[in-house]
Amino acid sequence: MESASHAGLAGPDGEPMPPVERVVAARLGVFPGGLTAASVAAVLELPLQTTSCLLDALTERSLLTVSDGRYEVLDAIHTYAGERVSSAEADDLRARHAAYLLDLVRRADAQLRGPDQLRWATSIRHESDNLRGAIAWATEHDQRLALELVAGLSTYWWMHGLVSEAGRAAERLLGALGPVVPAGLEEEYLLAVLHTAGSGRPDGVEQARVIVEELVEPFRYPVTVLLWSIVLGPFVPAELAADVLARQELSTDAWTLAAVQLCDTSAEAALAEFQVVGDRWGSLLALDELGQVAAGAKEFKRAIELTGQALLLADELGVHEEAASLLCRRGDLRLRMRELPAAADDYRRTLVRAKQAGRADLAAAARIGLAKAARFSGDLAKAQELALVALSRCPDDWDEADLAMTEALAELAAIAAAAGRPEEAHSWRLKAGLAPEQYRSAGR
Incomplete structure (x- = not known):
């Protein structure tokens, strides 16, 4: 050969x-x-x-x-x-390639929070495999460079729902670094910790808190204030949370100031500022927050409108997971308004997006929503069929499976009650009341 x-x-x-x-x-x-x-x-x-x-x-x-x-x-x-x-030459080439990618990431990060964010996000997406390779190489050979790459990609990762990818990269890097924070890269280290904590791995959270307390100037990365508020804000003393936000108000960056407004529960003001800078992601987050507030106040028509606006931005950004969540939430709102055909359409679209995003929990919620829509419209046979499908497709290996199973069983009880079958309804209610592990062991 x-x-x-x-x-x-x-x-x-x-x-x-x-x-x-x-x-x-x-x-x-x-x-x-x-x-x-x-x-x-x-x-x-x-x-x-x-x-x-x-x-x-x-x-x-x-x-x-x-x-x-x-x-x-x-x-x-x-x-x-x-x-x-040779291996030496290969390392030299990889170092140059990683440095080139870091320059690209820095240039892109400055544009990802403005009107040209879609073009720059596409540039980063095209380099995804190269960036993963560069971070892996730098994690072994140049941790400072790896930290800068991970920090620089923070906006892109969270904007596109790639929190797990961010967490995996950050966890490997922090494992290589250990507890010593490289001089001058305190905020970069903080972002790595926020990535791991945000994806369910809380190691280093206390160290992150110490770093935040010692950083007296506004954050250099605008996204840090938002990620810190999302991941750690609820778990730190209110005085520290208020102090961190107050520091960021000294920033001259318009996006940072909009993020402070959002974190300070001023979503209306945040939305206006995000729209001024032309950022879709920040606007999406603000609209989502406003929609949930409206739903909590039972202003369902306004909540539907705001959720729809957020959905348009999610589609522009190409974030299937966020779009699936918004569609399912709008379906729930339309169900409460008894807009049954529109609710069913939202749930069907949720199923498509949930499959693209790999979200079994959202798929289960959509199937249960479809069963409810069928029940409210009087098609009890279809409702039961859909609820049974939802129940049968509740796998055991994701966190929300127990809740989805309970909701599917409760819906089957409601369907049986609506059909005038009280004994069957009682049986479903009993199963819904069982501990999930007991129900699984008894068989479905």
């Missing part, structure tokens, strides 16, 4: 590839998630025009594919790179 050193690395007429193309091809193995002429030029320190010509030549040799100016590296190049590039 022909070795990877020669397979596919010759011209169309069988002539060997020119040395400069071989050198470049070997070094492209550092790009696990695709590349552009600009990224290669920066990492390999080549003129942009020369780089474009070399990438086009490699594409003609079927070693790269290209679409809309972005190249994907084929397996032959990765194999060739493994044979031709």
Whole structure:
């Protein structure tokens, strides 16, 4: 069998590839998630025009594919790179690549909270695999750089519901760093702790609190105030929470000031300020908060309107999980208003989004909502069918399964009662009252 050193690395007429193309091809193995002429030029320190010509030549040799100016590296190049590039040179290339990505992340972060956020979010999304690789490499070889990458991606990750991804990256990094906070990177360390705590891993929370108390100036990363308030705010003394928000009021950054308003329960003012700076994510959060406040005040029509506005922004941002949650909540509101066809439509759309987002809890809530809509419309047979499906699809391996199971059983009891079957309704109520583990052990 022909070795990877020669397979596919010759011209169309069988002539060997020119040395400069071989050198470049070997070094492209550092790009696990695709590349552009600009990224290669920066990492390999080549003129942009020369780089474009070399990438086009490699594409003609079927070693790269290209679409809309972005190249994907084929397996032959990765194999060739493994044979031709020493470990020392590979580390040097990865360091340069990580530095290039950090520069991109910094430039993007400044734009992710303004009117051009969709374009910059797309730029970061295209580099997702490269960024994961860079963070993994830097976690082992350059923790300061890794911290800056993790901190710089904070807005993008939380804006797009990638809290678990942020938590995994931060947890590995904090494990490599240990408890010592690198000098000058206190806020970056704080953001890493917030990521781990926000994704359900609370290690380091007390240390985060100490860092917050010692940082007397406004946060350098605008997103820090929002994440701190979401993750730690409810668990710290009210005096500290008020002090942290008061410090941020000294900021000159408009987005930070809007976030302070949101964290200080002034969602109406926050919405106006987020809209001025052109930020969809902040506006979405403010609209969601206002919608929940309206629902709590039983202003259901206004709550539906506000939730719908938030949903439009979630769709623009492409955040399926948030969109699924908003759709399900609007379905619940429409159900209370007895807008049954509209509620059922929201629940069906929730099922689609929940599948895309991998949210079994939202899928269960949508199925139960559909059963209720059918019951309220008088179709008890359909309602029972839907409730039984909801019950049968409550898996045991997610946190909200017990609640979803109880709600499905309660709905089956309500359906039986509406159908004039009191004994069956009583039986379902008994099952709903059982501890979930007892019900599981008894069988469904």
